[in-house]
Amino acid sequence: MKTSLAGYYSLLSSYLNHKTSYLIFFVTSRCNARCKMCFYWRDIEKAHEKKILTLEEIKRIAKSFKYLAYLSVTGGEPILRGDLDEIAHLFYKYSGTRFLTFSTNGLLPEKTEKTALSILEKCPGLSLKIYVSIDHIEGKHDEIRGVKGAFRKACDTLSRLKKIKETNSNISLLTETVLSSYNKDRITDIIDYIALRIKPDAQSIALARGDTRAKDAKDVTIAEYKNAIDHTKKKTEKKGLMHALLELTRETNFETLNCKKMILPCVAGRRLLTLTDDGLVLPCEMLKEMYPEGNFVMGDIRKSGYDINKVLNSRESRKAISFIKKSNCHCTFECATLCNVVFNPKTYPKILKGVFQ
Numbered sequence: 001m002k003t004s005l006a007g008y009y010s011l012l013s014s015y016l017n018h019k020t021s022y023l024i025f026f027v028t029s030r031c032n033a034r035c036k037m038c039f040y041w042r043d044i045e046k047a048h049e050k051k052i053l054t055l056e057e058i059k060r061i062a063k064s065f066k067y068l069a070y071l072s073v074t075g076g077e078p079i080l081r082g083d084l085d086e087i088a089h090l091f092y093k094y095s096g097t098r099f100l101t102f103s104t105n106g107l108l109p110e111k112t113e114k115t116a117l118s119i120l121e122k123c124p125g126l127s128l129k130i131y132v133s134i135d136h137i138e139g140k141h142d143e144i145r146g147v148k149g150a151f152r153k154a155c156d157t158l159s160r161l162k163k164i165k166e167t168n169s170n171i172s173l174l175t176e177t178v179l180s181s182y183n184k185d186r187i188t189d190i191i192d193y194i195a196l197r198i199k200p201d202a203q204s205i206a207l208a209r210g211d212t213r214a215k216d217a218k219d220v221t222i223a224e225y226k227n228a229i230d231h232t233k234k235k236t237e238k239k240g241l242m243h244a245l246l247e248l249t250r251e252t253n254f255e256t257l258n259c260k261k262m263i264l265p266c267v268a269g270r271r272l273l274t275l276t277d278d279g280l281v282l283p284c285e286m287l288k289e290m291y292p293e294g295n296f297v298m299g300d301i302r303k304s305g306y307d308i309n310k311v312l313n314s315r316e317s318r319k320a321i322s323f324i325k326k327s328n329c330h331c332t333f334e335c336a337t338l339c340n341v342v343f344n345p346k347t348y349p350k351i352l353k354g355v356f357q
Contacts, residue, residue, distance in 0.1 A: 034146030039210025060306035106154030244354030
């Protein structure tokens with residue numbers, strides 16, 4: 001996937017202007033799977049009770065962001081929202097977003113294909129990265145995801161997206177495997193299968209976390225996690241800046257797991273924000289899981305006139321950021337750790353070393 005000059009300009013502008021650079025947007029709580037290791041399952045079960053943000057509301061939100069280089073769209077299942085391409089275009093047009101990621105369980109191959117094509121058409125200067133979930137092989141994957149035929153549909157989705165990639169270099173395809181108690185014993189076989197049969201641009205391994213639907217899902221050791229990551233690196237990753245950033249992100253997460261403390265100052269609530277489908281602004285998605293008794297809502301975007309700056313300047317925002325700093329809050333949430341690496345100048349010598357090794 002090529003990064004355009006506009007993309008590099010967007011990254012540089014967001015860095016120099018000290019604005020929020022990375023937004024995680026839960027566009028819907030609806031989902032067509034019932035995954036055992038899902039940390040969002042309580043919201044999914046109550047999705048029908050929510051009044052989600054409309055396209056017109058999202059337009060007003062996008063206009064309030066400046067220099068938002070990176071948008072990560074998630075859910076629920078984002079593809080269930082019929083206007084995902086329009087959402088992408090709003091942030092592309094009004095927020096200067098030039099990097100978009102969305103994750104999908106792959107259960108809707110045709111709709112995913114159509115959505116990807118529309119995003120690329122509406123946002124010609126956008127670097128689009130799509131993660132498709134592959135947690136096991138064939139029926140075992142179906143069992144973990146709670147849907148019969150899930151594996152075959154995910155593979156069909158990847159096949160369709162590969163055809164798009166043949167004529168458009170702005171799209172990058174990845175598989176994402178959540179390491180859990182249900183696949184840890186076969187994880188190297190799964191990684192090998194993906195590399196040899198599916199052949200994505202890269203493989204991602206995420207650690208089961210939060211309040212999982214099945215309570216034994218997180219029964220994974222640090223050694224098992226490291227083994228999975230090390231095996232993945234041998235299969236698909238290449239050298240370069242992104243490789244160096246991912247390496248340092250993983251190194252930081254391993255140190256966090258071992259030391260059980262914050263390794264790098266967390267930028268959640270400042271550089272990184274989370275927006276829920278019904279308009280709540282949070283520093284990140286992990287705080288409510290780690291501290292269920294706390295209230296870390298920085299604001300309601302609707303009550304703030306759809307202006308993210310009003311939310312960021314609120315007393316609630318200052319309180320949430322202060323808590324993160326004073327509590328030594330720490331986690332292995334990959335997106336947050338990556339932002340901590342990128343926005344900490346002390347990491348730059350290690351990043352440069354990784355680029356030129």
